[in-house]
Amino acid sequence: DLFCQKLPKLELHAHLNGSVSQKTIRKLSELNNKNFNDELSRIDSSVSLKECFKIFDIVHSVTNTTEALFITTCDVINEFNDDNVIYLELRSTPRYVEGKMTKNEYIDTIIKAIEHSKKTTPGITVKLLVSVNRKNGFKDAEENIKLAIEYYKKYPECVVGIDLSGDPTQGDACLNLLKSARDFGLKIAAHCAEVPNEKEVMDILEFKPDRLGHCTNIHPNLSGTLKLFNKLIESKIPVELCLTSNLKCETVPSLSEHQFSYLYQANHPLCLATDDKGVFNTTLSQEYKLAADTFNLTKEDLKKLVRSSVEFAFISQQEKEKLLATIDNKLTIIK
Numbered sequence: 001d002l003f004c005q006k007l008p009k010l011e012l013h014a015h016l017n018g019s020v021s022q023k024t025i026r027k028l029s030e031l032n033n034k035n036f037n038d039e040l041s042r043i044d045s046s047v048s049l050k051e052c053f054k055i056f057d058i059v060h061s062v063t064n065t066t067e068a069l070f071i072t073t074c075d076v077i078n079e080f081n082d083d084n085v086i087y088l089e090l091r092s093t094p095r096y097v098e099g100k101m102t103k104n105e106y107i108d109t110i111i112k113a114i115e116h117s118k119k120t121t122p123g124i125t126v127k128l129l130v131s132v133n134r135k136n137g138f139k140d141a142e143e144n145i146k147l148a149i150e151y152y153k154k155y156p157e158c159v160v161g162i163d164l165s166g167d168p169t170q171g172d173a174c175l176n177l178l179k180s181a182r183d184f185g186l187k188i189a190a191h192c193a194e195v196p197n198e199k200e201v202m203d204i205l206e207f208k209p210d211r212l213g214h215c216t217n218i219h220p221n222l223s224g225t226l227k228l229f230n231k232l233i234e235s236k237i238p239v240e241l242c243l244t245s246n247l248k249c250e251t252v253p254s255l256s257e258h259q260f261s262y263l264y265q266a267n268h269p270l271c272l273a274t275d276d277k278g279v280f281n282t283t284l285s286q287e288y289k290l291a292a293d294t295f296n297l298t299k300e301d302l303k304k305l306v307r308s309s310v311e312f313a314f315i316s317q318q319e320k321e322k323l324l325a326t327i328d329n330k331l332t333i334i335k
């Protein structure tokens with residue numbers, strides 16, 4: 001849909017390695033003289049949350065050098081730029097690959113690619129959230145949070161927050177560690193309620209992250225979660241919603257039952273996002289189109305959705321005002 005494509009958009013929930021397109025994987029395979037066709041066919045047939053996590057392992061196996069990571073990051077930024085995303089927060093888990101790269105080199109490479117994009121695609125502003133993969137345990141989480149603080153001090157213009165993600169059926173939410181990062185000024189985006197876990201969800205809501213991801217198991221019609229739903233509404237914490245991702249991972253039964261409609265009706269702060277545009281074969285424009293078609297949103301509603309997302313970006317008030325002015329300027333010329 002042309003309108004959704006032209007709409008100037010903000011992407012606030014995108015995992016770097018989940019956003020890698022098949023085109024980039026092919027490019028990397030040519031550079032390495034390696035054939036990734038098997039890997040690509042497995043990506044095409046992805047279903048269920050568990051399967052998705054296997055696919056991330058596949059993508060990781062092709063982005064395991066600083067060269068590949070640099071190319072990947074540049075391509076992902078370019079593709080979001082082509083989709084008229086004017087503000088992008090990428091999130092990624094620092095990775096140590098024996099003999100190939102350290103976690104510091106991992107983050108340095110992404111920052112280098114973001115710097116590079118300022119020259120090649122000046123129309124998109126890109127920030128980085130350092131991810132913690134809950135599956136990897138306490139020591140790894142502690143290391144990543146230390147790195148996030150180190151890079152936040154060094155590059156406050158670029159590294160703005162922490163993302164808690166990874167297989168939600170494993171590990172824990174490391175809230176004490178997240179608190180230490182927040183005390184330094186980093187913003188926190190936490191995946192929340194991707195699987196039923198009342199105690200943990202309650203703890204996360206009480207911790208009050210700056211944004212929440214998914215919240216699929218906080219739903220007025222799901223048995224036992226009305227209490228959580230009311231608590232979420234009361235908290236006013238913005239929620240990042242990823243329709244295609246939830247549908248493909250089967251964490252929601254259908255789009256019409258998606259929590260979007262309940263949160264939207266309650267006037268809860270929310271934004272649309274792709275999650276993993278490569279793995280789920282989507283774009284942010286498609287997510288807007290899907291929301292418009294499923295929930296009967298008008299063009300004015302979509303414009304409002306974009307404008308309200310600015311408030312949830314991990315940037316200063318001054319940057320928000322500038323972004324809003326850019327959006328309003330662009331909105332006057334699209335029909």
Ligand code: 5GP
Nearest residue numbers: 015016017018056092093133165166167191
């Ligand atoms: P990376 O951090 O390597 O750049 O991106 C891939 C990683 O993002 C995955 O290994 C996983 O930890 C996280 N991730 C991507 N999509 C999801 C999702 O839908 N839910 C959760 N909990 N984690 C995700």
